Amino acid sequence: MQADWIFVGLFLLIGIVFPIVPIAAAYVLAPKKPNPAKYETYECGIETVGEAWVQFKVQYYIFALVFVVFDVETVFLFPWAVAHNALPLYMAIQGIIFIFLLAEGLIYVWRKGALEWV
Amino acid sequence: MPDFNDYGIGNIIVYLWKLLGWWIGSLGVPEPWVTVIVTLVAIVSLATMALLIPIFTIWLERKLAARFQDRLGPNRAGPYGLLQSFADVIKLLGKEDITPTGADKIVYNLAPLVGVLSVVTLWAVVPLASTMVGARINVGVLYVIGISGLGTIAIMMGGWSSNNKFALLGAFRTVAQLVAYEVPMIVALMVPVLLAGSMNVADIVERQDSMWYLWMAPIAAALFFITSVAEIGRAPFDLLEAESEIVAGYHIEYTGMKFGMWMLTEFLHAFTIAALTATLFLGGWNGPFAKEFPLLGLVYFFIKTFAVYFVVVWSRSTFPRIRIDHLLSLNWKFFTPLALGALVVTSLVMMVMNEFAASASVMARTVTLFAANVALLWFVFELIRRSARQARAEAEGGHDEEHASHGGDGHHDEHGHAPASAH
């Protein structure tokens, strides 16, 4: 078990080291001819007006909230799914009840119109 | 010294691995470090393979896309244009690296690294053959979901730090899309977990030796595939790049090799989701004689992966871009309920089978599950048809200009193909 996690840990390490290699190679090989116009923000040829900071719609936030609720639900459901085939009927049915309660929440959000992109 | 005859030609990779371990041990390296070094060699070769695959798949994709559009595609560099990607890499190496003035330097440079990390490390849990299973962690499926979440963060970092309106818009679209499509994807992933009784990816593959989960859970397989395509931001779900609207999205300001890393991430991710679909639903390395000759399992795995990858490219060059409101309605009002329904149906069928027909053969289980899936799909489409008919009747009856965008439950199919969009 621990050996497998060591494998994952080393993989994460390699995964961050590997992309550095080509970037470093490009850093050595690439030409460097700085010019203030080069470092301007790209906006289809015209000069940028104002800052990149734009106020976003609250809709993004609502979707993220719904997503978080569903994500938390998976934490409960994954162990149930793993154990499912070893469970007696009256215990396996608990997961179905769980899903129905959750679906109810989804229907509520739907009926409230919070899933519309306005 | 390990004897080659104990392993045979089908197991040559394991033999080479053992030979390496024996050789390092004979140099006088203490035992735990031998394991670490040998593991490191395995990881480095696996990661190198993962990073070199895009060089081939980029060529493949350009060639395929060209054929779909009745063109020739790259055909100048090398035979059949095979060296085109190498030429591209060399070109990228010679490009000047630009960090725009308003950019946040640290985050800007860190973002492509995190992006590559989030895709390469997915390969840690993908079993390539019966003897090459990677990490057998008992939370493999959750690991895949969690690591994909890192990719979302990487895109957010890249888009925000560029200090560019297009980049920020692209990043926001991406995150809204990825976050939304993760819900049906996770629920669909629960179906194979339920069938296999394990979250360990290697176990899920082993349980598919007699029957692929594609036949036992067709809806979950289709949902996983479609939501994965959305997750990698490929057409028809490519709003995050949308060249005609926000130029390139989150990586607009990147140049040179850092841009190359974003490209690498995208193409490797496309190949990785093909590999994951093949692993979780098409039986991974399973096939005739795959157990006796692990090398054959590797071949099966790659055949299946490339078959799925072909479908990814096919849909990319066939479907037009979906509009964002349709994209999100499709997800929340169709995919999510359908995924929950598929999970409930699978669970109920398995429950009844376990209770009353515990000795049923795999074939009987498969037929029942497949029939239940078809029934669910028919039921859902019948619901959609009814509500669409109702919405149409209302629209025609009341001469309502904005036809049924509130009451209709099923307006997510036919008219989802206009390329225009508001963010």
Place this chain on the structure above:
Amino acid sequence: MSISQILFLIVGAVTLISAVLVVTMRNLVHAALCLIATLFSIAVLFVLLDAGFMAAVQVVLYIGAIAILIIFAVMLTRRVMADGSEQTNSQWPLGLAIAAAALASVAALLNAPVWPALPSVDTSLSISALGKALASPDGYVVPFQIASVLLTVALVGAIAVAGEKK
């Protein structure tokens, strides 16, 4: 000291440093990214304690969901990214004293010989056992279902608070 203990100390130090950075960073997005680093190193701590499921949950929930939510909140609400105001007020010595007292009491409690030895757990079976416990009437089926109701309530509440008034 074994290798895993040394690793634990290093990762623990990384956790603490990035946690300090979360509260001291001037730029809100930088603070959010430091928070992600903190959460990730906590996941590594879970792995070192042989709690793989908790580690995966930590990454999926906190990095995949909560961190995204926080970044969204930062980007939606604040137009000013860097806050130039003072980060401390005149009460900081008092806060420091309370924090030191809390640390001292936790350390004293950990050193007290009142902790029973935990039974060894078969980690290969743990997720299946967890699933069984969640669905069993002798186990945690009531909290399991209450969690579901709670999530539904959270969903309703989220719409009530964040939804636009029609």
